[in-house]
Amino acid sequence: MSPWRVEWLRLVRTRRLIALGGVFVFFGFIEPLGTYYLPDLLRHSAGGLKIVIPRPVPADGISSYASNALLIGLIVMVFVAASACMVDARPALSAFYRTRTRDFWQLLYPRAAVAACAGVGAYLLGLLCAWYETGVLIGAPGAAAMAESAVLVSVYLVFAVAVTAAASTLARSTLATAIWSIAFLLVISVAAAVPQLKQWLPAALTDAPDALVRHTAALHYYLPAVAVCAVGMIGLVLAARWRGSSREVS
Amino acid sequence: MEPSDGGTALQSEASDTPDLAVTTHGLIRDYGHGAGLHGIDLVVKRNEVYGLIGPNGAGKTTLLSILAGLRRADAGRIELNVPARRVAMCPDTPEFEPWLTAAEVVRQSRGLAAAGGGNRSSGGSRTPRGDRSSGGSRTPGGDRSSGGGRSDGADPVGQVLAHVGLADAADRRTGGFSRGMKQRLSLAAALTLNPELLILDEPSGALDPAGRAELFQLIAQLSDTRTVIFSSHILADVQRVASSVGVLDRGQLLFQGPTQTLIDSYLRPAWNVRVRGCADALVRQLRDLAWVSGVKLLADQSVEVEAVSADIGEHELPRALVAAGVGLVSMNPVDASLEAAFLALTAGNAGNGESGG
Numbered sequence: 001m002s003p004w005r006v007e008w009l010r011l012v013r014t015r016r017l018i019a020l021g022g023v024f025v026f027f028g029f030i031e032p033l034g035t036y037y038l039p040d041l042l043r044h045s046a047g048g049l050k051i052v053i054p055r056p057v058p059a060d061g062i063s064s065y066a067s068n069a070l071l072i073g074l075i076v077m078v079f080v081a082a083s084a085c086m087v088d089a090r091p092a093l094s095a096f097y098r099t100r101t102r103d104f105w106q107l108l109y110p111r112a113a114v115a116a117c118a119g120v121g122a123y124l125l126g127l128l129c130a131w132y133e134t135g136v137l138i139g140a141p142g143a144a145a146m147a148e149s150a151v152l153v154s155v156y157l158v159f160a161v162a163v164t165a166a167a168s169t170l171a172r173s174t175l176a177t178a179i180w181s182i183a184f185l186l187v188i189s190v191a192a193a194v195p196q197l198k199q200w201l202p203a204a205l206t207d208a209p210d211a212l213v214r215h216t217a218a219l220h221y222y223l224p225a226v227a228v229c230a231v232g233m234i235g236l237v238l239a240a241r242w243r244g245s246s247r248e249v250s
Numbered sequence: 251m252e253p254s255d256g257g258t259a260l261q262s263e264a265s266d267t268p269d270l271a272v273t274t275h276g277l278i279r280d281y282g283h284g285a286g287l288h289g290i291d292l293v294v295k296r297n298e299v300y301g302l303i304g305p306n307g308a309g310k311t312t313l314l315s316i317l318a319g320l321r322r323a324d325a326g327r328i329e330l331n332v333p334a335r336r337v338a339m340c341p342d343t344p345e346f347e348p349w350l351t352a353a354e355v356v357r358q359s360r361g362l363a364a365a366g367g368g369n370r371s372s373g374g375s376r377t378p379r380g381d382r383s384s385g386g387s388r389t390p391g392g393d394r395s396s397g398g399g400r401s402d403g404a405d406p407v408g409q410v411l412a413h414v415g416l417a418d419a420a421d422r423r424t425g426g427f428s429r430g431m432k433q434r435l436s437l438a439a440a441l442t443l444n445p446e447l448l449i450l451d452e453p454s455g456a457l458d459p460a461g462r463a464e465l466f467q468l469i470a471q472l473s474d475t476r477t478v479i480f481s482s483h484i485l486a487d488v489q490r491v492a493s494s495v496g497v498l499d500r501g502q503l504l505f506q507g508p509t510q511t512l513i514d515s516y517l518r519p520a521w522n523v524r525v526r527g528c529a530d531a532l533v534r535q536l537r538d539l540a541w542v543s544g545v546k547l548l549a550d551q552s553v554e555v556e557a558v559s560a561d562i563g564e565h566e567l568p569r570a571l572v573a574a575g576v577g578l579v580s581m582n583p584v585d586a587s588l589e590a591a592f593l594a595l596t597a598g599n600a601g602n603g604e605s606g607g
Binding site: 001010013014090095096099100134250 | 315318319320321322337339341343344345346347349350354357359361362363365397409436440452485
């Protein structure tokens with residue numbers, strides 16, 4: 001049985017795939033709906049106050065999905081990736097794996113790759129749902145902008161999995177791995193508030209759905225962040241490989 | 251305290267000796283406060299069953315983990331004269347992905363080894379940092395055959411599971427397995443790799459008596475074609491299957507050599523004699539003999555005779571029985587067991603340790 005099939009079974013049999021897909025699909029359906037009915041909801045709850053809200057535009061539905069999916073969904077994805085990448089969480093299981101492979105990379109690569117594919121796949125599935133429902137309720141967003149934002153967010157999600165894979169070789173438990181990863185991603189999100197840094201940090205990619213669909217930014221604006229993501233992923237993967245290979249089974 | 255006869259092999263033989271499967275030279279792993287390994291020179295011959303015994307905390311798991319490449323030594327050298335890909339280890343409390351079935355675990359073991367090129371640590375010699383030097387001979391061939399080393403076209407996974415008594419549980423998920431079942435599965439997952447060196451850490455710890463008997467019968471069979479190193483607390487099992495034994499205590503190898511040599515070395519010069527006829531008379535006669543240092547009549551009417559030395563007793567006791575004119579039913583050495591020898595050896599070491607501060 002190949003390591004790839006084992007990772008697929010890990011996702012399916014532990015129901016992590018359902019959890020992951022469920023979160024993104026949930027936001028994919030609920031966010032455009034909430035955006036569409038938000039004026040009505042506010043009007044009913046405002047009492048005597050008169051609230052003026054602009055009519056929602058397609059970008060609002062997609063932006064709302066992306067912001068929630070890249071918060072709650074990202075956390076779920078990091079936990080799924082952490083539980084897969086944490087080879088040494090249980091020493092006896094770690095011994096089983098490590099005595100059958102020469103290179104730690106052969107253990108980590110399928111785990112991280114499948115987790116990344118699952119995360120990206122779940123995000124894209126949710127995005128399709130959000131796109132469909134936004135198109136039905138509010139209006140169809142531009143296909144080119146949607147495609148571009150999907151690619152950029154996918155790059156960010158793969159980067160997040162690389163962060164998790166590297167953290168799994170530093171921490172000793174799945175929870176600690178997830179916390180370290182989320183903390184790191186949070187720090188670079190906060191750092192992105194600095195205008196001079198924003199364009200260069202991976203967190204900039206999380207703004208892409210909103211900016212691209214509203215046409216407030218062009219694709220080339222995000223290329224520095226994509227480049228930093230690519231270099232960062234290579235560095236994180238090399239660090240994970242080195243750190244994981246030199247680790248002992250306690 | 252050292253045995254007198256050929257037991258100590260703390261100076262290991264030449265590393266290139268082809269009949270040696272594993273040798274270590276001055277292996278040190280210091281955990282502090284005396285814990286760890288302090289200069290282990292292990293010598294394991296090819297195709298032998300080597301039993302590693304010692305009290306809790308003696309360093310058995312550390313030593314086996316270092317041999318398997320799961321931990322590093324601080325100093326010393328390891329030489330494994332077996333090909334890479336052909337070393338397998340079973341930990342004392344095996345774990346598997348709980349959502350895989352037993353058959354899938356065996357297939358996973360094969361898949362990992364096939365994809366990963368086998369054990370990362372085996373073959374050649376290793377320095378404490380785990381670097382592999384060019385030394386160490388390789389066994390020709392190393393091809394992985396089907397489960398348990400068979401290749402007759404039948405399902406190798408089913409074969410190896412049947413071999414360890416898990417055929418009925420092949421399609422059950424391992425999350426519900428008992429520790430004993432996991433130990434059997436661990437062995438199946440190792441055997442399916444057709445290892446030349448099999449390292450077993452407390453392999454029978456969770457098995458029932460029947461399971462233990464089956465396991466050690468299997469280990470005895472394995473020694474025809476491969477080398478087995480195992481640790482165990484159950485010394486009767488070690489005595490039954492291990493041709494060589496290493497006694498580890500406080501990180502030091504107190505004894506290494508043939509199991510029988512260890513037993514003989516620490517044998518009390520005492521025998522339990524069962525006679526037909528009047529045992530009281532025999533006791534009275536034996537008390538008068540100069541070479542007899544002690545004699546007593548036991549509750550079961552057998553006589554325990556202790557001599558001033560084993561050599562004198564072995565020669566004089568039969569003569570004394572003939573002279574007494576009693577019918578001999580049985581005559582057995584007292585405490586002729588690995589357990590007694592082990593206790594004598596480690597008790598002596600404890601005393602030395604205490605006196606030495």
